[in-house]
Amino acid sequence: MTRRLGIIGLEIWLPVALVIVWWAATRDGDSPFFPPLSEIWESFRENWLFERVGSDLVPSVLLFVEGLAIAVVLGIALGLVLGLWPLGRRATAPTIDFLRSIPAPALISVMIIVLGFGQSMKVAAIAFASLFPVLLNTIDGVRGVDTVQTDMATVYRLRRSDRIFRVVLPAASPQIFAGLRVSLAVALAVLVFSEMLAGTDGLGFFILYSQETYQIPAMWSGIIMLGLLGYVVNLIFVVAERRIMRWHRGWRATARDAGGAS
């Protein structure tokens, strides 16, 4: 119990210290851009507890989840096919490399032309930008499956579906998760950007609108809300990864021991 408290203390001291420093530095309220923390808190309470949760937070979260879900499903499916199919990989590699080198914000302008200013444009932008980390990592993960494992699957005549879902994808899952982690960050960034560029609601819109109308404490409250959202998303990801990839940590730990001993 004391150990647990100690760990919590170790993790929480810096945020607490930062809040105190922020609070102390902005107490006088002499800068219009850095209003006193108490004002920001006041604005945060007005907006996010829970006045705008339904109107601005939920739409953003939905966009994020939709865009990311499309990217993950498409990225894993496409990555699996290309990972298993060298010819297909060769035929698409230059295109994929080109597309993924275009910064997502540049593509938003194209998507606005094609899809308009609505939600589908934002979903498409998020999905497109966050597709590549999952896709490329899935390709690599699938290509890197241990040949002993695939030989085993062949010798024991596993059906194609068992081979894919019980051997290839689990073997590639550590890398898929690594890609997913990057995709999360990309999706969040594109979400905010698309909302700022073409929004009528959502966190990004709220932050930019508050700034443009000189509601600086509200702008800050939106930024803090966004930070909290990112933090929670990452937390969910980490917890899920720990559960799903429990075997990986155990296996890696023993592999390391064996490697060290021999």
Add this chain to the structure above:
Amino acid sequence: MTNELEVRGLAKTYGSGPNAVHAIGDLTFDVRQGEFLCIVGPSGCGKTTLLKCLSGLLRPSAGSAALEGKPIDGPPDALALVFQDYNRSLLPWMSIARNVALPLLAQGVGKAERRARATEALESVGLHDVGDLYPWQLSGGMQQRAAIARALAYRPRLLLMDEPFASVDAQTRSDLEDLVLDVHARLGITVVFVTHDIDESVYLADRIVVLTHRPTRTAEIVDVTLPRPRDQIRTKEMPEFAQLRGHVVRLIRAQRLGGEQSAPPALAAAEA
């Protein structure tokens, strides 16, 4: 006695032209039904290539291998393979029981029976109550037992083993050798056991196929007439064990010397 496996003029060449690697030159031998056959040879002699051809993972460049009269052109359903690297062939994301039951999925065995057959196979290799553990939670010897259990649950008529005990300690190794002998005696399945350990081959086998250097041919097929059941101490104390061991060592050493001088003398001898 009928033949379980017939290997006729089998050859395997990787690549072509001047860069071609002739892994297997020309191999012919039979494996009789219910027999325990060991394959030994100098290191790098294409033992693994041979096993891959027998298990249908590789197509031979020439000649053929036939299991129960049917040419092997893909993994046969009557055949199971135990890999050398148990920590790579057992899937680390599945419990031991699921690993053992995995091949039964392809055979369309129902869930309850899969579970039952996995438990039965695990018990037959001396593993109790480990079904819910992951492979990496077990010692190396227990992992290889689990890999053997996976092969047995598949109920093969031919069991191929690729240097299965090369990476376990000496004590575990003799335990596992006795386990395989016991399984062979109890189930009456045909075993083809590849090893680089000559003592092991003499201790286990009914016959030993001694291979030459690359491109691999059969140097000699040695009959092992040691009585069964074998015993780690008594069998290895027999003068006949020492003689056989010496004979196989000489055969392999001759290969090595022949290989180092120049290939032709050894090859000529094998062809003659």
